[in-house]
Amino acid sequence: MPxxxxxxxxxxxxxxxxxxxxxxxxxxAGHEFLNTTCLRPLVERLxxxxxxxxxxxxxxxxxxxxxxxxxYAWTLSDWSDQRPDRPPTALSRxxxxxxxxxxxxxxxxxxxxxxDLRIQDYQFRNVAPxxxxxxxxxxxxxxxxxxxxxxxxxxxxxxxxxxxxxxHDVRSLLYQRRARAAASFxxxxxxxxxxxxxxxxxxxxxxxxxxxxxxxxxDAVWVRSQYRPxxxxxxxxxxxxxxxxxxxxxxxxxxxxVFTGSMDHPPNIDAACFFAQDVLPRIREQVGGAEFWI
Numbered sequence: 001m002p003x004x005x006x007x008x009x010x011x012x013x014x015x016x017x018x019x020x021x022x023x024x025x026x027x028x029a030g031h032e033f034l035n036t037t038c039l040r041p042l043v044e045r046l047x048x049x050x051x052x053x054x055x056x057x058x059x060x061x062x063x064x065x066x067x068x069x070x071x072y073a074w075t076l077s078d079w080s081d082q083r084p085d086r087p088p089t090a091l092s093r094x095x096x097x098x099x100x101x102x103x104x105x106x107x108x109x110x111x112x113x114x115x116d117l118r119i120q121d122y123q124f125r126n127v128a129p130x131x132x133x134x135x136x137x138x139x140x141x142x143x144x145x146x147x148x149x150x151x152x153x154x155x156x157x158x159x160x161x162x163x164x165x166x167x168h169d170v171r172s173l174l175y176q177r178r179a180r181a182a183a184s185f186x187x188x189x190x191x192x193x194x195x196x197x198x199x200x201x202x203x204x205x206x207x208x209x210x211x212x213x214x215x216x217x218x219d220a221v222w223v224r225s226q227y228r229p230x231x232x233x234x235x236x237x238x239x240x241x242x243x244x245x246x247x248x249x250x251x252x253x254x255x256x257x258v259f260t261g262s263m264d265h266p267p268n269i270d271a272a273c274f275f276a277q278d279v280l281p282r283i284r285e286q287v288g289g290a291e292f293w294i
Contacts, residue, residue: 013141013162014045016134018153020123021146022050022073024060026243028262032146033060034238037067045138047072049131051123070138072130114171114197116149124153131156147171148198151205163209166235170219172198178266203227256291257283263294 023033040046046068052058052075065071134140135158144164145151148171154163172195179191206212206227213233214220220234246252259275261268272294283290 012042012044014047014138015039015043015142015144016047016049016138016140017144017146018049018131018150019146020051020120020127020150022052022057022061023048023064024057025063025240027056027060030240031237033064034240035235036064036069038238040068045070047134047138047140049073049127049134051127052076070134072134074127074130112197113152114149114194114201116171117152117201120150120152123150124156128156145209148202148205151202151209154205154208162211164211164213165205165209166213167202167219167223168215170202170214170222172196172202173219173222174198174266177270181266181270199226253291255287255289256293258293 017036019029019032021029021032023029023036025033036046036048047070048064049072052061052073054076058075061071061073131153140160142162142164143154143157143160144166145154146166147168148165151165175191175195175198179188179195182188182191203226206223206229209229211231211233212223212227212229213235214223215235215237217234220232223229224232257280259272261272263269263272276292276294280290280292
């Protein structure tokens with residue numbers, strides 16, 4: 001929605017995105033890289049608050065800046081530079097510190113929020129100076145939060161004209177599915193509790209923001225019925241057809257099936273196992289030399 005300046009002229013909004021996973025293409029969160037860079041020409045200014053943990057991410061961050069995106073990032077070097085050199089401590093002090101860590105761990109177990117949020121509390125502590133810099137340099141009209149696990153960051157922002165929550169996964173559904181597939185009772189119980197926590201947490205922030213974005217129509221239907229947000233938009237994952245177009249210099253291999261996906265993501269693991277165990281044998285009945293590459 002265009003903003004209105006002081007003399008009544010319409011202008012495109014300034015958008016600030018918060019994403020703990022630095023978008024990089026090709027690579028992790030490549031779809032967010034495409035979404036972010038494609039959004040840049042449509043707005044007056046686009047800022048990205050994120051974290052850089054590796055030299056690979058640092059190299060990809062330059063691509064974002066070259067696309068005209070203002071990057072406000074915490075880097076691992078920031079932590080290394082600020083960490084003081086400490087002399088060796090006495091055994092009694094090490095025991096005391098270990099006891100305090102155990103106490104903090106116990107108190108964390110009493111936290112009724114989803115467990116994923118605890119690490120995001122530390123992430124927010126790291127990225128807070130970069131976020132303050134972004135808020136001090138520009139008057140943003142729209143704040144976009146990528147993934148519900150950092151939706152609580154909105155609580156620390158000044159009130160903006162519009163806020164958007166992007167759900168790559170509906171986390172309550174994700175843990176609900178994990179509970180069904182868990183092999184032990186203990187894991188089923190743990191995942192079920194996490195699903196309950198996430199449902200309460202996600203409902204709160206989906207109703208708080210002006211727009212919820214999902215990546216599938218099925219997720220959109222579920223979010224509308226369970227969370228009842230103000231507005232839901234389905235934005236399918238983008239694909240760079242130029243990058244993924246077949247190369248004329250590469251030979252094709254007949255009867256080879258390739259599955260590409262991040263294999264630390266449970267739904268991808270489930271899909272690959274299902275295909276290998278239940279689908280591939282049927283294919284091989286018709287095509288004996290069929291291969292499945294993950």
